[in-house]
Amino acid sequence: MVQVNPSVTRSPQDSIIHRTVLENGIVVLAVENPAADIIAGRIFIRAGSRCEPQEQAGLSHLLSTVLTKGTKQLSSLEIADRVESIGASLSADAASDYFQLSLKTVSADFADMLQLAGELLRSPTFPEAEVELEQRLTLQDIRSQQEQPSTIAFDQLRQAMYGQHPYALSILGTQATVSALSRSDLQHYHQTYFRPDNMVISLAGRLTAEDATALVEEVFGDWQPPQKPLPVLHLPSVTPQPRRIISPQETQQSIVMLGYLASSVQEADYATLKLLNTYLGNGLSSRLFVELREKRGLAYEVSAFYPTRLDSSHFVVYMGTAPENTAIALEGLQTEVERMSTTQLTSNELQASKNKLLGQYALGKQTNAQLAQVFGWYETIGLGIEFDTRFEEDVNSITPEIVQQVACRYFIEPYVSLVGPEKAVNPLVAPPTS
Secondary structure, three states, X not given: OOEEEEEEEEOOOOOEEXXXXXXXXXXXXXXXXXXXXXXXXXXXEOOOHHHOOHHHOOHHXXXXXXXXXXXXXXXXXXXXXXXXXXXXXXXXXXXXXXXXXXXXXXXXXXXXXXXXXXXXXXXXXXXXXXXXXXXXXXXXXXXXXXXXXXXXXXXXXXXXXXXXXXXXXXXXXXXXHHHHOOHHHHHHHHHHHOOHHHEEEEEEEOOOHHHXXXXXXXXXXXXXXXXXXXXXXOOOOOOOXXXXXXXXXXXXXXXXXXXXXXXXXXXXXXXXXXXXXXXXXXXXXXXXXHHHHXXXXXXXXXXXXXXXXXXXXXXXXXXXEOHHHHHHHHHHHHHHHHHHHHOOOOHHHHHHHHHHHHHHHHHOOOOHHHHHHHHHHHHHOOOOOOHHHHHHHHXXXXXXXXXXXXXXXXXXXXXXXXXXXXXXXXXXXXXXXX
8 A cells, every 4th residue: 555544625726735645654745737837846854943952053954055965876066967957946945844855847857856856855965075165155144144233133032032942043053053063963964854754745736646646656655764753852942031132233224123922833823913914014005114114204124024933933023223213113113013902903904904914825826836835834834734724714714803812912022122323222221111
């Protein structure tokens, strides 16, 4: 028996998603979309920076940069030639909650590209010279980011919010941790997490579910999971301890950030927080943009973000402003966020935010690559492909009362991160008041 638990789901856009589990544990998702002669694939490993010891921060990112640089059979140049000679694309990426190999090509060449992906995932060699080169390039990227005030502000905010949790650090790691990484660290991480029972392969394009399963079975079917179970993560708890973190720098503008610990994607408040993020900080019609930039002229830039995370996420609002406006910008941001706890959205405001959120959500599922990404991601983090329908239902069921209740739960007292000229930020050293 090759497969177990086959299932079929239809998305609101009428894409038919087939789910199959191979005997070795690989979950195969197939989205039939015959409109274009392109097949896109996303191969997810349930890993990412969340699985790194803090002293090895940046490990998964470094692995992503060298995974495609050599296998037991192919050199880096031979791999690049195989991809480029047919006009395909293939890349590896690491994120907080997953590792991913992405591939895209015309249908006729997809089997060859999937075979190459299998070789990269199963037998990378991590050549020492390539590891050292990518290590140097990563250190350059880290140093470059440390010259950007907005990055500094977010880094110190994230570290204050998450403490010893892996989310505290950038996916790149730090200069100290990246400098200490070795080829053997990459090999150990790979041997630990790159295994068939820890993988999701999501394919979208001109192929049937049967063809997709057969292709994956041909490339990966003989890959057996090791007897040793996956390690159980014991991540430190994240408890709110709001405070102000200030970095005086002679910059042309001040960066003001407010952060609130927020729910993971698996919790009931997720959809409402996504709606709040849309209302407050998404686009030129958002509340923060209209009130603080258009009406008051305080902001060079102003926005909000609430990333999807397996563990506690963060809701952040931020502004770039003239140094002399730092204090009033901080007050303005906090006032607008706290307003969500005291003032209900009107029915028009709520509906407009729902339309914007769900419209952007639909636009994010137009291409085969986007379809493979979305459904593979849902499966990887344990939500299942049914979450696509459930998320839209959750958004549509939100009421003004629910929005206000969720705001009251999370927008209590912010972490504050400030970067700017000393005379602008030092007077704001006092901790925030609740």
